[in-house]
Amino acid sequence: MALDQEKTKQFKYIGTRPKRQDGVDKVTGQAKYGADTYQSGMLHGAIVRSPHAHAKILSIDTSKAEALEGVKTIVTRAEFATDVTGDNWNILENVMADKTALYDGHAVAAIAATSALIARDAAKLVVVNYEPLPHVTDIVDAISEDAPIIRESSIEPNVPEGYHKNITRRYECGKGDVKVGFGEADLILERDFFTEGVHQGYIEPHACLAHVTPDGKGELWCSTQGHFNVQRVCADLLGMESSQLKVTASEIGGGFGAKTTVFIEPVALALSRKANRPVKLVMNRSEVIRATGPASSSWSTVKVGMKKNGTITAAHGTYRLQGGAFPSAPSESPAQVTFAPYDIEHAEMIGLSIMTNRPKQAAYRAPGAPMGVFASEQIIEEMAHELGIDPIELRLKNAAKEGTKGVHGPTYQRIGLIETLEAAKAHPHYSTPLKENQGRGVAVGFWFNFGGATSVSMALSLDGSVALTVGTPDIGGSRASMALMAAEVLCIPYEDIRVTVADTGSLGHNDDTAGSRVTFAVGLATIEACNAAIKELCKRAAGEWGIEPEAVKWEEGFAVPSGANAGDFAPLSLKELAAKMNTTGGPINGHFASSPSGAGPGFATHLVDVEVDPETGKSTVIRYTVVLDAGKAIHPDYVEGQMQGGAVQGIGWALNEEYVYGKDGRLQNTIFLDYRVPVASDLPMIDCVIIEVPNPGHPFGVRGVGETSIIPPLAAVANAVSAATGVRQTRLPMSPPRVLKGIKDKQSHG
């Protein structure tokens, strides 16, 4: 069937909301996550971590720890490969410090013992002799004149001479000539905005179980967003061949980007290899917060020019993101993303990566975008108010559409930004009257979405049911979405399909569950794998009937003779063909592998109402609406889940969450009591409106939905708090003391 027909047809399974296949396991406690497996002879690991933000490691004395009964082995950096380069070298440097501890919590040694208690006791007996070095943890301080230079060797060639030596990467994009654009403006507004570091906050700490045998073969069970990536990186760090390391992804208790890399997995493998025993390594929460994640803190400077009628004439942005003590901040992202929703003639966007003595920045849902949009969407909203134009109308006036060349370069195909803005404007939320101390905020967001390398296999059983095998860990219900797409293509019941996430030895390569790619790319491969099986089914039917395979078509789960042979033979069902397959040519399987482009860009508009207590400065979200273009919602419950979850993570980022470093460079809030993520009583219901503007790059029109949802909330909530207080909110988090100070300052200055 031609693609355009596919998109307009009525679906039988897609768009319905069946129960997920892993549901029973997950509500009964049977599902096996990273820490839920055991192996005979298994040891328990523990990691020794630096208490210093920056220090030379002069010596490591393990003798007392080794003497403790039950301790089987201790590893340091000496147990890892020495020929690692590039990104993997940075990962190795983060996984286990070499000569320098680069942040509070940096791993310096690891122990395996017969129990977790003994391993933890032994960790305290390792004597590390440090020589503390000057440190810097704040992004503004890091590029001040007297800041210690952390790692000059990491500066990339495109950073111009004369830049501060803690700036390791520079990215630039744009179009037109901003001087001309600002010259045409009636109103110009420029502001600085700051956001603090935050953690992804998945509830499952990193956990794994490794076993390396003396013949050099290894097995690894771990909680990850991408076990093929884990296999590749771990093999490199351990000096193994990838094929000799089989990695199995456990059920995963959240990742949000930070489980796309490795932290403890190579350490567990090194311990196991040295001890010749299986080793289980599980982080505690404090280790998770001190040494994994986090997302960058940021400092953005944004300037926009507008005509009196609200037309944007020019935009300029400088986005500075800190990557921790590593050259990895996603600073290109805000430069590309912030003004992508608008049709602007003149724009210049710069992204800078800045080094500090903090943990290695890890991806967090649309990495780099929310903090940049926190700046850009506040400037847009403030200018709308200043010009007396409705904020949604102003965005509609400048909205990108099919044919618009984005600030970041590409020209859009069909996109749904305008549809999300129109739906938000028409939503009852937007006309609900506000009371005293309440304010309303709007913000839009754009995310590229991603395709990525993908392999999918399906196998037909003799009874006509289907085993579908994917290689992307299921974090939010993707097995249900894949089964729905397979059911739609094969025209068999959803319940007849069982989806399995295969280990690295059982399927071809798959990129991570990341980049909002799974429903798009794995969905596409699922459809094509099923189509390959259908082609074979039609061939078998043709053989039965003695006609050409091209003269058979697949309709409603049956092989049907067509063309000149139409009506000559009774249609054969999938079940009938499956029952005979081993005698009509052998097993029938479908496989598809590709790295698809064509992931349709995602757009969203968020509306939020906030009430601010003028006596305490506490902000409470009282109403929230997410409008998102999903292209086509395969399982709407799990699309809404992404919309709601992203919005609430954004609310936490906006109002509560922050990394708090002391003057000593140590992280001060390393448990959930002090690093406060949103709880149920903080929130209202999160209303969802799914828009479906089909993505031309997918047979069913799917666009990714996982990341776009976290892009607008920081700005939307800030716009609402600004409206409620009359004070523009330029710093996150908008904690009660900060908001209260703003209110008091405004009152004292009249």
Place this chain on the structure above:
Amino acid sequence: MSKQVITTTVNGDSVDFVCDPRESLLDVLRDRLGLTGSKEGCGTGDCGACSIMLDGRLVCSCLVLGVEAEGKTIETIEGVATGTQLHVLQDKIIEHAGLQCGICTPGIIVAAKALLEKNPDPTETELRYWLAGNLCRCTGYDKIIRAVMDAAAELRKVA
């Protein structure tokens, strides 16, 4: 420290175990009894993923020592379903898609069940405050709240 022998009842069965006095009840349930349905999200009583019932009282099992369970009755997520019959809360969490990654789900179900046994008809606000000790990072709580409210309504019909 010398290990101690502890006698308890777990999900209706008599269970003895030996543990170090420093081990949490959560570690005992998971590592010694194989009941890995209770999860450790924090180890400090902040996330609720290890929620269990101890002598009829909702507790974070990471904040209880194994040795404190002596003579007590323990109910975990593994004991919530009856035979092949899921508890209404379990059914409704699946039906409303009140889970994404599912790591918080056992704790949410144990905690919500404890509430509904005390208060069969909670308001949304009462439910939100009761579940404030159970962190979920995926769902934004919306579908969890809807699922538990629906389960409460269903249970009231049965009662």
